[in-house]
Structure formats: structure tokens, C-alpha cells
Amino acid sequence: MLYDYDSLLKRAKEKIPDIMSDGERFQLPEANVIHEGRTTIIRNFADIASAMRRDRTHLFKYLLRELGTSGDLADTRAIFQGVVPESQIKDKIRTYLEKYVICGVCGRPDTELIKEGRTTQLRCHACGAILPVKTAI
Ligand SMILES: [Zn+2]
Numbered sequence: 001m002l003y004d005y006d007s008l009l010k011r012a013k014e015k016i017p018d019i020m021s022d023g024e025r026f027q028l029p030e031a032n033v034i035h036e037g038r039t040t041i042i043r044n045f046a047d048i049a050s051a052m053r054r055d056r057t058h059l060f061k062y063l064l065r066e067l068g069t070s071g072d073l074a075d076t077r078a079i080f081q082g083v084v085p086e087s088q089i090k091d092k093i094r095t096y097l098e099k100y101v102i103c104g105v106c107g108r109p110d111t112e113l114i115k116e117g118r119t120t121q122l123r124c125h126a127c128g129a130i131l132p133v134k135t136a137i
Contacts, residue, residue, distance in 0.1 A: 026109045028052065031093055033086040039071075040084040046076035048093060052101045052109065059096060066092045105129040 028051050032043040042048070049056040060073055063080070067088070071080040101109050103124035110125040113133065120133040 028093075028097065031086070031090050033089050035083050038082060040080040040082065040089070042078045042080075042089060044076065045073070045078035052097060053111075054101060054113070058100075058113070059093075062096050062100070063089070063092055066095070100133060103127060103129055104131050 029044055029047045031045075031048060034041050034043060045060070046056060049059045052059070056073060056078075060071070060078055063078070064071055067080060067084055069081050069084065071078060073079075097109075100113060100122065101111060103109070103111050103122065103126060106124060106127040106129065108124065108126040112123050112125065114121045114123050122131045122133050123129075124131075
């Protein structure tokens with residue numbers, strides 16, 4: 001059977017969705033941020049931490065330091081003192097993800113933070129890379 005160029009191109013395009021849906025894509029829930037009085041609350045904080053497979057306290061401490069504020073963890077929510085813009089919260093969560101979750105070699109999030117003495121390493125379960133993490137919290 002012969003194909004002309006257009007139909008080959010069409011067939012190639014049709015195959016793309018199969019490839020894309022093959023590997024599961026990492027979806028981080030979007031931060032649900034509200035302001036209550038003089039505080040800023042991430043309502044789905046626990047979901048975000050568990051999607052990254054990271055300890056809630058670790059992520060929380062990182063955000064407190066980066067935002068330069070104090071706060072509390074209450075159930076599934078994180079509460080910060082002061083009115084922090086939503087965009088800034090999302091930005092810091094993204095930085096955390098890049099720094100402490102995503103593998104620098106293969107770009108996948110199937111990683112684990114391992115503390116050894118005073119150093120912390122990011123170990124990737126997908127490609128086996130072991131990377132030093134610069135700033136331990
Ligand atoms: Zn990797």
C-alpha cells in the first residue's frame with residue numbers, strides 16, 4: 001500500500017497522543033490560596049506535599065524561610081502570617097519542586113531525599129541518579 005506525504009504526516013500526528021499518554025505525567029495540584037485577615041492560607045497544602053511525596057514539615061519550613069514569615073501547620077492547611085500574594089506562594093512551591101523533587105538528570109519526580117550525616121542527597125528511582133542537594137533545610 002502506498003501513502004502520499006500528507007497521509008503519512010497525518011498518520012504520524014495520530015500516533016503522537018499514544019506516545020504522550022504512555023508515561024504518566026506528573027501533575028502537581030495548584031495551590032489553593034486564601035487570605036483571612038492578616039494571614040495567608042494554603043488550603044490544600046497536604047495534597048501538594050503528598051503529590052510531591054515530601055514531608056509536609058520540610059516543604060513548610062522551606063516556604064517559611066523563603067517567604068520570611070512565621071506560620072503554623074493545621075491539619076491539611078498551612079497558615080502563614082501576613083498577606084502573601086498567591087503568585088509568590090506558587091512561585092516558591094515551583095522552586096521547591098525543582099530543587100528537592102525533580103531529578104536533575106532525567107527530569108522525573110520519582111525521587112527521595114536521603115539524609116546522610118550532614119549531607120542530603122536526592123535519589124532518583126527512575127534513572128538511579130544520586131544528586132547532592134545544596135541547601136538542607
Ligand atoms: Zn532521574
